[in-house]
Each structure stands twice: as structure tokens, then as C-alpha cells.
Amino acid sequence: xxxxxxxxxxxxxxxxxxxxxxxxxxxxxxxxxxxxxxxxxxxxxxxxxxxxxxxxxxxxxxxxxxxxxxxxxxxxxxxxxxxxxxxxxxxxxxxxxxxxxxxxxxxxxxxxxxxxxxxxxxxxxxxxxxxxxxxxxxxxxxxxxxxxxxxxxxxxxxxxxxxxxxxxxxxxxxxxxxxxxxxxxxxxxxxxxxxxxxxxxxxxxxxxxxxxxxxxxxxxxxxxxxxxxxxxxxxxxxxxxxxxxxxxxxxxxxxxxxxxxxxxxxxxxxxxxxxxxxxx
Numbered sequence: 001x002x003x004x005x006x007x008x009x010x011x012x013x014x015x016x017x018x019x020x021x022x023x024x025x026x027x028x029x030x031x032x033x034x035x036x037x038x039x040x041x042x043x044x045x046x047x048x049x050x051x052x053x054x055x056x057x058x059x060x061x062x063x064x065x066x067x068x069x070x071x072x073x074x075x076x077x078x079x080x081x082x083x084x085x086x087x088x089x090x091x092x093x094x095x096x097x098x099x100x101x102x103x104x105x106x107x108x109x110x111x112x113x114x115x116x117x118x119x120x121x122x123x124x125x126x127x128x129x130x131x132x133x134x135x136x137x138x139x140x141x142x143x144x145x146x147x148x149x150x151x152x153x154x155x156x157x158x159x160x161x162x163x164x165x166x167x168x169x170x171x172x173x174x175x176x177x178x179x180x181x182x183x184x185x186x187x188x189x190x191x192x193x194x195x196x197x198x199x200x201x202x203x204x205x206x207x208x209x210x211x212x213x214x215x216x217x218x219x220x221x222x223x224x225x226x227x228x229x230x231x232x233x234x235x236x237x238x239x240x241x242x243x244x245x246x247x248x249x250x251x252x253x254x255x256x257x258x259x260x261x262x263x264x265x266x267x268x269x270x271x272x273x274x275x276x277x278x279x280x
Contacts, residue, residue, distance in 0.1 A: 193230055244272050
């Protein structure tokens with residue numbers, strides 16, 4: 001009687017990139033704030049093939065941790081538009097860049113001279129930094145916590161990552177353009193989503209934080225594929241070797257993307273990753 005042939009292990013699929021960088025809102029997350037099972041499986045297959053997955057989001061750490069915990073995510077996350085590199089497994093900040101509050105006040109005075117006083121909210125620095133909302137600022141519905149304050153001076157009482165601005169008449173793109181023209185290079189201004197225009201430290205982008213995180217992992221830009229949906233993802237696409245915009249993405253991001261995939265509601269990330277995981 002001959003011995004049975006030894007079992008042959010199923011081959012691990014190959015993957016052409018060493019790093020997958022995904023935005024959260026409008027990209028990895030569906031409209032209900034969840035990640036589909038199909039996308040979870042695609043990301044698990046990518047990591048099984050040896051690539052790393054990094055979340056790169058405009059949200060600060062306190063507004064990101066619940067999602068990372070739900071995903072069972074223990075790697076690095078780039079938060080706060082690149083201001084924070086967070087180690088999810090160790091629950092600690094590795095880097096954190098703050099916005100000079102005096103510089104921000106000067107920038108806001110220039111914006112006010114041009115378009116009138118905007119309504120303000122701020123994101124405080126740190127693992128437990130609150131988002132403080134000033135008078136007149138409209139908070140979008142959702143589960144993200146915010147602390148409303150009546151005295152605008154409270155907004156400036158502690159170190160900040162960013163300032164959010166809104167205008168009673170101007171839309172998001174128009175507000176971002178007007179604010180950018182008013183401040184020059186004093187600070188950076190980005191449109192990060194519907195109703196979300198932000199003032200950031202000069203030179204700070206998602207690419208800044210992603211490059212720091214990639215360096216820690218020993219991964220180069222050319223070995224990175226990035227997914228996003230908003231103009232604040234443009235620098236990340238410029239840094240990464242390959243940029244994929246969602247079908248629901250802003251036209252400015254689609255214009256610089258290497259590929260446009262399905263929407264966040266139709267598993268756009270999984271569509272691309274599954275294709276790349278196929279042999280041949």
C-alpha cells in the first residue's frame with residue numbers, strides 16, 4: 001500500500017503593491033458608516049499576500065478609533081489630514097503636528113476681510129482631543145461626538161490640529177478657493193468633504209503623514225496604491241505610485257486619478273483589489 005500524496009497548500013495570491021492606502025469617508029466606508037464584508041475580505045487577502053493596509057483620513061484619532069477597532073485594525077493610521085500617525089495596536093500617537101493658533105487667527109482675519117466672518121469649529125490635539133463647535137457652525141448628522149461652546153474664546157484654549165470653517169452663502173469649493181486666495185501661504189486650506197473646509201498647518205497634507213508612515217514600514221511611494229474621493233486626497237495621489245478615485249469622487253480628484261473604480265457603496269476598493277489579486 002502506497003502512502004497518500006502529501007497535501008499541497010493553496011498558493012498565496014501575489015499582489016503588485018506593498019502598501020494599500022485608503023481614505024475613510026466616501027471611500028472605505030459606505031454611507032451608513034460600515035465596511036462591507038466583500039471589502040473586508042479583499043483587504044484581508046491583500047495583507048495575506050504580504051502588503052500592508054494603512055487608513056489615511058482627515059478625521060483626527062478620536063473620530064477614527066471606533067472604526068479601527070471595528071475592523072480589528074492594529075497597524076498604522078494617518079489621521080487629521082496627515083497631522084497624526086497613530087499606532088492602532090498600541091493605542092498611541094507616534095507623531096502629531098499642531099496648528100499655530102496665532103497664525104490661524106491671522107489667517108481667519110484675512111478670510112473675514114475678504115468674505116465676512118466664517119463660522120468655526122476646531123479639532124483639539126491628542127488621543128482624546130475633542131471637536132469644539134462654535135456659534136453658527138452646522139454639524140452634519142452622524143455618530144461623531146462634538147462639544148458645542150457659546151464662547152468663541154474656548155476654541156483657542158488648547159492645542160489644535162485644524163480649524164473648520166463654514167460660510168452662510170458660499171458653497172464648499174467656493175469657500176475653499178476664497179479662503180486659499182485670502183491666506184496665501186500662511187496656512188493650508190482644503191475641502192475634505194461635503195460641508196467640510198479646513199485650515200491646516202502650512203505644508204501639511206495626507207501625503208505628509210503617509211510618507212512618514214510608509215517610511216516606518218520601509219515602503220516606497222512607487223509601491224503604494226491609494227484610494228480616495230475628495231480634493232484633500234490629491235496630494236496622496238501625487239505621492240503614491242497609483243491613485244484610484246471612487247465613482248462618487250470629486251471631479252478634481254478624478255482628473256488626477258490613474259483609475260476610477262465603482263462607488264464606495266458598490267465596493268469600489270474591492271473591485272480593484274480583487275482584479276490585482278488575480279493571477280496573470
